[in-house]
Amino acid sequence: MESTNDNVRSQMRKGVLEYCILSILSRKEAYASSLLEELKAANMLVVEGTLYPLLIRQKNQGLLSYRWEESPQGPPRKYYVITEKGRGQLAEMDAAWQEMVESIQALRH
Amino acid sequence: MESTNDNVRSQMRKGVLEYCILSILSRKEAYASSLLEELKAANMLVVEGTLYPLLIRQKNQGLLSYRWEESPQGPPRKYYVITEKGRGQLAEMDAAWQEMVESIQALRH
DNA sequence: TTTCAATACCTTGCAACACAAAGTACCAAA
DNA sequence: TTTGGTACTTTGTGTTGCAAGGTATTGAAA
Numbered sequence: 001m002e003s004t005n006d007n008v009r010s011q012m013r014k015g016v017l018e019y020c021i022l023s024i025l026s027r028k029e030a031y032a033s034s035l036l037e038e039l040k041a042a043n044m045l046v047v048e049g050t051l052y053p054l055l056i057r058q059k060n061q062g063l064l065s066y067r068w069e070e071s072p073q074g075p076p077r078k079y080y081v082i083t084e085k086g087r088g089q090l091a092e093m094d095a096a097w098q099e100m101v102e103s104i105q106a107l108r109h
Numbered sequence: 110m111e112s113t114n115d116n117v118r119s120q121m122r123k124g125v126l127e128y129c130i131l132s133i134l135s136r137k138e139a140y141a142s143s144l145l146e147e148l149k150a151a152n153m154l155v156v157e158g159t160l161y162p163l164l165i166r167q168k169n170q171g172l173l174s175y176r177w178e179e180s181p182q183g184p185p186r187k188y189y190v191i192t193e194k195g196r197g198q199l200a201e202m203d204a205a206w207q208e209m210v211e212s213i214q215a216l217r218h
Numbered sequence: 219t220t221t222c223a224a225t226a227c228c229t230t231g232c233a234a235c236a237c238a239a240a241g242t243a244c245c246a247a248a
Numbered sequence: 249t250t251t252g253g254t255a256c257t258t259t260g261t262g263t264t265g266c267a268a269g270g271t272a273t274t275g276a277a278a
Binding site for chain 1: 114117118120121122123124125127128129132133151152153198201202203205206208209210212213215216217
């Protein structure tokens with residue numbers, strides 16, 4: 001069944017979304033809709049209702065800031081920018097991710 | 110701060126715990142307390158309040174079964190056993206995990 | 219001028235889950 | 249019979265992912 005498969009993947013994505021967001025934003029600024037597309041392209045599908053609160057949380061933690069920018073068409077865009085604190089967090093997440101990959105590799109022999 | 114670091118790791122562990130449990134049980138039967146020790150040794154620390162409900166969920170999904178066994182000391186132990194369905198799920202999780210590792214590797218360049 | 223479609227941001231209500239903490243039960247030795 | 253070790257279970261709380269619905273801006277078509 002497809003849905004079982006989807007649940008497995010969806011479950012695993014939990015906990016690494018913040019890592020993915022910071023990773024993308026560490027390379028370039030982006031607004032929510034463009035992040036959605038990048039994540040989709042990276043097979044880390046997320047929906048609006050997940051992403052917006054997550055960005056707000058990261059901003060409140062001081063990991064991100066943002067600025068408004070006119071759009072060529074439609075309403076203005078909220079471009080998120082990673083902060084120094086965010087880069088620090090990203091470095092920690094890199095280490096944590098690496099360790100987890102190794103732990104699981106060990107578990108799977 | 111230590112706690113920030115812990116939060117990052119704790120957050121990332123979410124979603125792969127079920128994978129770890131099935132992985133351990135695919136090699137040998139185990140009871141909760143011994144699973145706790147194995148996970149701790151594998152740097153995937155979990156606490157009782159997390160593990161017990163998780164095992165019950167996986168049992169209710171038909172991924173695990175269990176049998177009681179006398180303990181040399183103390184109350185009887187509930188040995189969990191992976192089922193065929195559980196092995197199927199584990200195979201899916203292997204694939205999902207592999208894909209996610211690759212996705213994140215791509216995101217991180 | 220009004221309507222429409224596209225774009226973009228945000229909120230609400232719900233369910234799942236990890237965890238801390240407290241509770242229950244069994245057993246053997248002191 | 250009390251104590252300590254082992255083991256399983258439950259309760260309450262906070263966080264989070266998600267579906268669904270809502271608000272607002274813009275430009276072009278009707």
